Amino acid sequence: HGAVVCAAERVASAWRPPLSAPDRERLRFLGACAELRRAHVVNGDARARARLDAVLRLCPDVGPAGEGIDPREASAAERVRPALEAAVQAIIASTEANTAGGGLRAIAGDAVENAALLAKETKNAFGVMAAHHRADGSHSNDDSDDDRRVRGGAVYELASRVNHACFPNVARFDNFDGVLTSPSHEFHVPRRDGANPPGPTELRLVAIDKIPAGCEVTMSYLPVSESCARRRRRLRNTFGFGCDCERCVIECAWAREDGTATGDEGGAFEDASRRAREARDEAAELEADAYADALDRESNELEETANRSLDDAERTRRADRIPATYALWFVRNMCPVDGCGGTLAPPHVTADHMTCNYCGARRGDEEFFRRLDAGAG
Structure with missing residues (x-):
């Protein structure tokens, strides 16, 4: 992580009153940004400043x-500023960085830039999920053991610019747990990737299917299995936009037909979003x-209760209105592991299987065609 982040961890451990978990995460992120400034102003590393x-x-x-x-990020930047400056000051004292032109403000950053960085991180960071592992240390496809937790975040210069779609054409895979280098998944093809395997922080956006030339590359910011209402609420509250993609248009029409939520409802949800943004x-x-x-x-509980109460006739009616191409997308591209919600994608163009970008499950083409023949989904 670099010297500043390590110093920030030491400072946070002794800080009184203790920093909350969200503020400690913000301190780590701003510490990493300060490390880039330090590399630039002290060591003359232009690439570090370019990354920032x-x-x-x-x-x-x-x-x-x-x-x-938003006031939320501005106030958070101000709250963690003393701890960040204490960490930077400790590094300056231990390395005599002042003699190289790296003063406190030059490395710790000013209030506006740090608040801006927190705002960028909120809208653009990828969550790094805790991995599934069996007792023997191997990767597990079973999502039933424990709830997976977000253990960190990562911001990428290009991938963070990819827009959302509820029917994405790429799936995101990272290598924090070695998925891209695992022989069983076949992401790393030496003749294509060269002698050097992907690094631990490498991220790939893998095409789910053929993408016509000129089409925008899109990914799903959320599990593709989430309901229309919850998906649209989370996109609006977290990322600040309302989704009007093809899938949302279809599912909103169904929701209005059924008299159920579309995710566009205001009231308490709008109030909650406003309160979160304006927290000072x-x-x-x-x-x-x-x-x-x-x-x-x-x-979610109300929605699940309503779905469980549907009679067979209503379930059949709702199933019959689903277009075949729509249903096929889910059968082909949504992970079959119960409760996962990840997206399947082929690791390379000649692969005979697809891999889930969330739990790592692998499904062969033969299994897919068996499910298709049996009318699964």
């Missing part, structure tokens, strides 16, 4: 005085997050 500038070019647009930054202190932020989570859980 690449993050700052991501959305949302931020004005010179901080226009476009830690207590307000934690309260807003808890409120939004409770609303989300309640809505």
Whole structure:
């Protein structure tokens, strides 16, 4: 992580009152950004500054005085600033960085830039999920043992610019747990990748199917199995946009026909989103997050209860209206492991199997055709 992040961890461990878990994560991220500044101002590493500038070019647009930054990120940057500066000061003292022109502000950054960086991270970071492992250390395809947790985040200059679609044409695979280098998944093809295998932080956007020339590359920011209402609420609340893709148009029409939620409802959900964006202190932020989570859980429970109460005739009616191409997409591209919700993609163009980008399950082409012949999905 670099010296600044390590120093930030030491500072956070002794900080009183203790930093909340979200603020500690923000401190790590800003510490990593400070490490890039340090490499630039102390060592003259232009590539380090270029990496930081690449993050700052991501959305949302931020004005010179901080226009476009939500109060949530601005207040968070101010809260973690003392701990960040303490960490940077410790590095300066231990390395005599001042003599090389790397003063506190030059390395720790100013309030506007740090708030902007937090805003960029909120909208663009990929969650790094905890891996599935069996007792013998091998990778597991079983999603039933434990809830997977987000153990970190990663921002990429190009991948973070890819737009969302609920019917994506690429699936994201990372190599934090060696999936891209695993022989069983065949992502690493020496004749294509050369002698050097993918590094641990490499991310690939793998085409789910053939993508016509000139078409936009899109990925799903959420599990493809999520319902229309929950998907649209999460996209609006987390990323700040309402999705009007082909799938959302179809499913919103079905929801209105059935008298169920579309995710466009205001009221409490809109209030929760506003409260989260406008939180100006830690207590307000934690309260807003808890409120939004409770609303989300309640809505999901109501939706699941309503689905369980449907009679056979209504289930048949709803199934009969699904277009064949729509159903085929899910049978082909959604992970068959119960509760996973990941997306399947072939590791290379001649592969005879597809791999889930979430749980790592592998499904052969023969199994897919058996399911298709049996009318699965």
